[in-house]
Amino acid sequence: MTDNYRAGHHPHGHAHGPVPGLLPGTPAPLGATWDGRGTNFALWSAGAAAVDLCLFDADGTEHRHRLEETTHQVWHGRMPGVGPGQHYGYRVHGGYDPFSGLRYNPHKLLLDPYARAVDGELRLHTALFGHPYETVDSAVPDEQDSAPYVPRGVVVHDPFPWDGDRPLRRSWSDTVIYEVHVKGATARHPDVPPHLRGTYAGLAHPAFIDHLLSLGVTAVELLPVHHFVSEPHLLRRGLTNFWGYNTLGYFAPHAGFSSAGSGGQQVTEFKTMVRELHAAGIEVILDVVYNHTAEGDHSGPTLSFRGIDNAGYYRLDGGNRARYTDYTGCGNTLDVRRPAVLGLLMDSLRYWVTEMHVDGFRFDLASALARSMHDVDRLSAFFDVVHQDPVVSQVKLIAEPWDVGEGGYQVGNFPPPWTEWNGKYRDTVRDVWSGAKVGVRDLAYRLTGSSDLYRSDGRRPFASINFVTAHDGFPMADLVTYEHKLNEANGEDNRDGESHNRNWNCGVEGPTDDPDVLELRGRQVRNLLTTLLLSTGVPMVTAGDELGRTQGGNNNAYCQDNEISWLDWDAVDSDLLAFTTRLVRLRRAAPVLRQEAFFEGHELPGTGGTRDLAWFAPGGGQLSTGDWFDTGLQTIGMYLDGRGIRHRDEHGHPLVDDSYLVQLHAGPDPVTVELPGPPWADGYELVLSTEYPTGAPPEPTFVAPGPLVMPGRCVWLFRVERRP
Secondary structure: OOOOOOOOOOOOOOOOOOOOOOEOOOOOOOEEEEOOOEEEEEEEOOOOOEEEEEEEOOOOOEEEEEOOEEEOOEEEEEEEOOOOOOEEEEEEEOOEEHHHOEEOOOOOOEOOOOOOOEEOOOOOOHHHOOOOOOOOOOOOOOOOOOHHHOOEEEOOOOOOOOOOOOOOOOOHHHOOEEEEOHHHHHOOOOOOOHHHOOOHHHHOOHHHHHHHHHHOOOEEEEOOOEEEOOOHHHHHOOOOOOOOOOEEEEEEEOHHHOOOOOOOHHHHHHHHHHHHHHHOOOEEEEEEOOOOOOOOOOOOOOOOHHHHHHHHHEOEEOOEEEEEOOOOOOOOOEOOOOHHHHHHHHHHHHHHHHOOOOOEEEEOOHHHHHEOOOOEOOOOHHHHHHHHOOOHHHOEEEEOOOOOOOOOOOOOOOOOOOEEEOHHHHHHHHHHHHOOOOOOHHHHHHHEOOHHHHOOOOOOHHHEEEOOOOOOOOOHHHHOOOOOOOOHHHOOOOOOOOOOOOOOOOOOOOOOOOHHHHHHHHHHHHHHHHHHHOOEOEEEEEOOOOOOOOOOOOOOHHHOOOOOOOOOOOOOOHHHHHHHHHHHHHHHHOHHHOOOOOOOOOEOOOOOOOEOEEEEOOOOOEOOHHHHOOOOOOEEEEEEOHHHOOOEOOOOOEOOOOOEEEEEEOOOOOEEEEEOOOOOOOEEEEEEEOOOOOOOOOOOOEEOOEEEEEOOOEEEEEEEEOOO
């Protein structure tokens, strides 16, 4: 082991020892807390031998102050006269023995895990690494000073004028999620002022909020906004991490999305964005990455957690503690089994709800958080703490229910009150519309809230977050244009990204001028969107799918901070936008399309024999057992009786809605379908058809019961009409 903390070589700082004016302070709260006259600094490290608080002048001069007080593994001290805007970091001393899990190195400036704001870029240099650059398993630490190359924390005090704002608490059944990247949303928006494009202020600009309101979505799910940095391997290739799944600061809004500066102003700008979105009735959900950090694997940089307490923050490989247990595919896994790490996670979540007013969270690779030893544990401390927390348990909680470890695919297995990204929904819907012969049995489950996944443990249909596309993968326009990924721009020889996308290019690979192919591709996009927005559960629309956005065949654009990823507001498919808007509004106006309880399939009293849910074969009869297991069946009718809604309004009155018939035909050729007559309906109004670019069918729209020829690859939505 090597312990250099008493060497006393500090060319840019003060000598160690008690510092005049440095007071004992308190161990709580963790982080840097200004009290009006000074700032209390508190840092958890179970194994440190000593901790230096490093304060930086405006010109970058560093002043080091030894924290002499430690309480329950928290090192603390109070600096009178230090206030908001102060830049700071830590140097932590102790043993350096990677094979024992010890990676203390006081030559590395470390970011406070509880920093409320971060300033400065991560600059690629060999000094970033705790080990000698060419010898990752060296028993001797690297002695280059990393301070010139790493971000620093900023002391923040932000008495923001919330003006009565609070989380919106919109019901799940009323929710339509719009997954969007803060920068990508407005980086090219012509109606957003240039200095605001790609920022929190840009997302809050009326030009973008008006788009959200006209589209009808009720919540934005923001790709990561916790402060993140780019991986060294990307910086070496001249690329950056665009998506942001490489978190360094769990309390700090990402400084790169701020138009106002990074000395703490980003906190105010983020809060302003939330307030403006709330004023428009739009919730803010954050995509959060608590499963791993930006420090990567054993060869990665020492930026914060690794140097503060490597064995305390991370899950180390039991057979070789110089390596990490990697359930995330990103090099490391945070060890939420440890109270201090679980406390960090919960403190962060509460902070974003209470101080930043966000409405919920989507947890990236959530299965990694639920592992006790190796298996995903439904009874883990993580679930227990979240469930009993009076703040966090009351907001929207969405799990990405898988990780890359063995047994990590856990769709349907997260406990109440969790909702889940329903990967089975995505796969089934893509299979159906790509022409795979999968029948309609699984599709019926997905259309009606996936009761096979969520009913047994008391959850409701809204436990299913339905999606066809997301940030990761092809956008919807590319899903019907490319069968093969084109990821060469990522610099990995097209090896990255998913190769099996369950998609179909409509007969031609890539762009084409063939009008028949273009018409079919447009209809296929409308089919996918219609299936998504007519399904029971909570729909998630990926930003740009309503505009016809393409990534040119790149299905892993995580490192493309450019026109590949940004929304192109000058190339909007206006018909598709009108179609999506029509579809969202139809859904929001019809409670029967967004049920809060699972369908029963029972006959409804006084209706003459109709059911709350019924399935029809093309010939007009209800589906038989044989039909359900016919993998060649590509046509199905879904009848939803609005008189059978099982939930009530806020006053306790039973909800009654119009009844609807959805006719879905995924086959390539026209088919004759029989629309059922009484008691199901006396007639039908065709309110939406994917045959037409905007979804609006030509007049007249009344259709009598009986046979009707349905074109290939089409969805019809009928409103049921009954005689008085």
